[in-house]
Amino acid sequence: MTFTNKAGVKLVTGLVATIQQNKDFLSEVDGKIGDGDHGINMNKGFTLCGERLAEGEHDMSSAFMVLSETLMDDIGGSMGPLYSVFFEGLSTQSEGKAEIDAETFLAMLEEGLAGIQDIGSAKVGDKTLLDTLCPAVEAMRTAVEQGKDFAAALDEMDAAAKAGWQSTENMVAKIGRASRLGERSRGVLDAGATSCWLILDSMAKTAKELLG
Amino acid sequence: MNRIVNNPDFVVEDMLKGFLKANKELVAPTENSRVVKYVNAPVEGKVGVVTGGGSGHKPAFIGYIGRNMCDAVAVGEIFSSPTAAAFLDAIKAADAGKGVAVLYGNYAGDNMNVKMAMRKAKAAGIEVKTVVANDDCASAGKDELEKRRGVAGEVLMWKVGGAKAAMGASLDEVIAAAQKAINNTRSIGIGTAPCTIPAVGHPNFSIEDGKMEVGIGHHGEPGVEVRDIVPASEMAKIMLDRILPDLPFESGDEVAIVLSGLGATPVMEQYIVYDTVEEILAQKGIKVHKAYVGNYFTSLEMMGVTLTVMKLDEELKACIDMQADSVALKQL
Numbered sequence: 062m063t064f065t066n067k068a069g070v071k072l073v074t075g076l077v078a079t080i081q082q083n084k085d086f087l088s089e090v091d092g093k094i095g096d097g098d099h100g101i102n103m104n105k106g107f108t109l110c111g112e113r114l115a116e117g118e119h120d121m122s123s124a125f126m127v128l129s130e131t132l133m134d135d136i137g138g139s140m141g142p143l144y145s146v147f148f149e150g151l152s153t154q155s156e157g158k159a160e161i162d163a164e165t166f167l168a169m170l171e172e173g174l175a176g177i178q179d180i181g182s183a184k185v186g187d188k189t190l191l192d193t194l195c196p197a198v199e200a201m202r203t204a205v206e207q208g209k210d211f212a213a214a215l216d217e218m219d220a221a222a223k224a225g226w227q228s229t230e231n232m233v234a235k236i237g238r239a240s241r242l243g244e245r246s247r248g249v250l251d252a253g254a255t256s257c258w259l260i261l262d263s264m265a266k267t268a269k270e271l272l273g
Numbered sequence: 274m275n276r277i278v279n280n281p282d283f284v285v286e287d288m289l290k291g292f293l294k295a296n297k298e299l300v301a302p303t304e305n306s307r308v309v310k311y312v313n314a315p316v317e318g319k320v321g322v323v324t325g326g327g328s329g330h331k332p333a334f335i336g337y338i339g340r341n342m343c344d345a346v347a348v349g350e351i352f353s354s355p356t357a358a359a360f361l362d363a364i365k366a367a368d369a370g371k372g373v374a375v376l377y378g379n380y381a382g383d384n385m386n387v388k389m390a391m392r393k394a395k396a397a398g399i400e401v402k403t404v405v406a407n408d409d410c411a412s413a414g415k416d417e418l419e420k421r422r423g424v425a426g427e428v429l430m431w432k433v434g435g436a437k438a439a440m441g442a443s444l445d446e447v448i449a450a451a452q453k454a455i456n457n458t459r460s461i462g463i464g465t466a467p468c469t470i471p472a473v474g475h476p477n478f479s480i481e482d483g484k485m486e487v488g489i490g491h492h493g494e495p496g497v498e499v500r501d502i503v504p505a506s507e508m509a510k511i512m513l514d515r516i517l518p519d520l521p522f523e524s525g526d527e528v529a530i531v532l533s534g535l536g537a538t539p540v541m542e543q544y545i546v547y548d549t550v551e552e553i554l555a556q557k558g559i560k561v562h563k564a565y566v567g568n569y570f571t572s573l574e575m576m577g578v579t580l581t582v583m584k585l586d587e588e589l590k591a592c593i594d595m596q597a598d599s600v601a602l603k604q605l
Binding site for chain 2: 088092095096097098101102105133134135136137138139140141142143180181236237240242245
């Protein structure tokens with residue numbers, strides 16, 4: 062099972078739409094223990110990327126690079142650089158490949174995760190986007206190793222991402238602004254983990270559509 | 274919400290346009306719309322001084338660009354770190370070949386973006402060193418200084434770093450002086466009403482009428498205690514009770530003070546608090562060498578005050594006493 066890099070550009074345009082649709086939801090989640098601007102900043106970056114993509118022809122790899130560069134150059138905060146290196150990894154690991162299979166998709170996610178771990182200092186359990194991303198990548202790896210097909214691996218990745226995202230509700234934040242809240246951060250979902258789930262869920266669903 | 278804006282999504286852009294028009298004698302735009310520089314930057318033969326941070330803290334950060342102050346500033350969205358690209362371009366705008374000191378506050382986003390900018394500056398052959406302000410003594414315990422946030426003490430860090438650079442010091446000397454400045458500085462805030470990011474449209478935390486939050490952060494981060502509001506003189510005592518033992522400040526010390534409003538508190542009320550601050554310090558044998566009272570570092574329209582105290586030595590005193598000309602701090 063594969064989809065083409067060319068058709069895969071839909072993964073990126075799908076992400077732009079997903080973030081736009083969830084702008085208010087993300088700000089609302091962020092407002093509970095953050096400063097309530099996560100949706101605004103993400104929407105600004107992804108919308109800007111969508112406008113840039115509309116200006117030219119792109120395959121998935123080049124579109125992920127446009128997204129990465131937009132987040133790095135135009136969106137600051139913590140999320141700008143973190144998601145920028147994530148999408149950079151997705152781009153570099155798929156570049157030059159005409160067909161995207163499960164192994165390639167896994168390599169993309171692993172490279173994206175490695176980029177985030179290189180610039181950030183969070184660990185699983187700190188109540189960050191890694192609590193969504195790490196189990197998702199792990200589930201994808203296990204499924205691929207077990208020889209499951211691409212669509213089934215995507216389903217397991219998506220399910221693990223969702224469970225990981227929801228696990229942040231009962232965590233105490235250890236890093237970032239919410240960590241100053243200590244126990245008061247418990248009982249609320251993490252905003253970065255939320256956007257990370259939206260991103261992984263959107264990519265999994267679009268990829269499955271492309272697989273047919 | 275009766276705010277005075279055009280489009281709430283573009284308050285930073287619109288504010289920068291007005292700021293640049295109104296202060297042409299001091300500041301100039303750069304090719305990066307999120308970087309503002311001193312008109313004479315880079316200043317030949319001088320170490321560059323750069324800062325940056327999220328918007329909403331006016332007059333910080335851009336108000337401290339000027340002569341014997343900061344050379345360039347990276348500007349972020351409201352309460353959100355500037356991009357790595359903005360920090361890098363600010364470093365380039367300030368670099369006169371003697372290296373650049375980036376003096377900023379301890380927040381996760383700023384740390385990451387400065388780190389990325391430093392990698393790129395290094396590749397471009399610019400030597401960059403940093404001091405990360407962590408003066409807010411309410412934001413973490415004494416055993417976790419690396420977790421403390423940077424707040425209004427940054428103003429004194431920029432004053433010292435900017436002055437030291439203007440005296441012709443090397444990059445290492447500027448960094449050492451700015452680090453000493455922040456090591457000798459403690460701050461705390463009291464919030465009495467929350468603030469609203471224009472694009473969000475509603476306050477994202479609340480302080481009940483008749484209450485105040487001791488130790489509140491510059492973005493509404495929760496403080497250490499919510500209690501009934503007390504007279505200004507009592508607020509002064511509450512803040513000093515946390516600040517003085519933390520360093521500690523002792524009898525015989527000379528200090529510089531920043532007493533800043535958080536945005537919506539009248540300057541009149543800030544002076545009412547300051548009166549007791551200096552009185553208590555005098556009782557404890559601590560001499561105020563220099564005081565800055567006014568809106569030096571705010572948090573949109575939050576109500577409340579922050580108090581910053583810096584212990585001086587001869588080097589810091591010389592830096593504090595040096596002339597400075599910036600939009601927010603003029604000293605002749």
